[in-house]
Amino acid sequence: MSGRIVRTILGDVAPEDLGVVDYHDHLFQTTPLLPGDELNDEGRSHDEAAALVATGVGCLVEATPIGLGRMPSAVARISRSLGIHVVHTTGVHRESHYPSQPDLTTMSAVQLAEMFRAELIDGFGEGAEASGGGPARSHGRAGLVKVGIGYWSLTTFERRAIEAAGAVSAELGAPVMVHLEHGSAAHEVLTMLAEAGCPEDRVALAHIDRNPDPGLHLELAARGAYLGYDGSARHKSWPDGMLIDCLEQVFAGGGGDRALLGGDVARSSRYESYGGLPGLAYTYRRYLPRVRAAIGEEAVTRLTTVNPAEWLTWRYGPEK
Structure with a gap:
């Protein structure tokens, strides 16, 4: 394999064709950790994605991994209908999402690495609608690997998943996303992935702005990791202004080439199409104009277009 590609649910595309990227959101998800907040209606998820497209977003990372109600065939239909690129996810979340999936x-x-690799190379199996795997693969292919940990904690399963994700990324050059609970243990997980062979600049640290510490963020950026800013519209925990101030300091400190923007809304009670608020489009309709006023248009282009395209671009072989 050769060349610079981003692997979407409908096929490989050039990174420069993605446009504005929502680096982290969900069209479908069900988990016992969020009872009553299921995203499982194709029509409503289509409408929510349409609202996102209307804000100018050209690519969405569907960050729902194995075992949490993925619907890759429905994602493919939404992508085709709306003309939005969608990069789908293989991998697994933190163990607490899987109490009944031994x-x-x-x-x-x-075994985990084999499963992740198969979804990246061969495609999603028939069982992918509920979990993952299966002999018949006709629902498109995954474009990145996701793993997750708890708050300053790692179970044995999560350690194995990190090892598997690192090995697969080392082999294929595929991008990796890590769920960091409240932004914790970023250095530690980055080191674990590196020890498994994964280049640090293949990794996006999701939820790093749940710990809005610009000094920490600049340390991680210096190691090459991408910084996942996806915490807007969570005013019970922090105001949007705090996150914008943090992002502004990271750009001023030289870490702007590592920042990514997403929403990670992830529950039906917060999707307008399911009857909730603020909606998938909030990040780009309400939050991004404030970010633009703080850091300027050139920096916003890097945040929303240049950086995510580089992160999502596959690199074939560990030497790259």
Whole structure:
């Protein structure tokens, strides 16, 4: 394999064709951690994605991994209908999402890596609508690997998943996303992935702005990691202004080439099409204009277009 490509649910595209990227959101998701907040209606998820497209977003990362209600065939239909690129996810979340899936959580690192690799190279199996795997693969292919950890904690399963994700990324050059609970343990997980062979500049640290510490963020950027800013519209925990101030300091400190923007809304009670607020489009309709006023148009282009395209671009072989 050769060349610079981003692997979307409908096929490989050139990174420069993505446009504005929402680096982290969900069209479908069900988890026992969010009862009553299921995203499982194709029509409503289509309408929510349409609202996002109306804000100018050209690419969405569908960040729902194995075992949490993925619907890759529906995602493909939405992508085709709306003309939005969608990069779908393989991998697994933190273990607390899987209390009744021992067949998954007891897998070895080698087994997990085989499953992740198959979805990246061969495509999603028939079982991918609910979990992942299966012999018939006709629902498109994943474009990145996701893993997750708890708050300053790692279970044995999560360690195996990180090892598997690192090994697959080392082999294929595929991008990796890490769910960091409240932004914790970023350095530690980055080191674990590197020890598994994953280049640090393949990794996006999701939810890093749940710990809005610009000094920490600049340390991580210096290691090459991408910084996932996806915490807007969570005013019970922090005002948007705090996150914007943090982002502005990171750009001023030289870390702007590592910043990514997304929403990670992830629940039906917060999707307008499901009857909630603020909606998938909030990040780009309400939040991004304030970011633009703080850091300027050139920096916003890097945040929303240049950086995510570079992160999502596959690199074939560990030497790259």
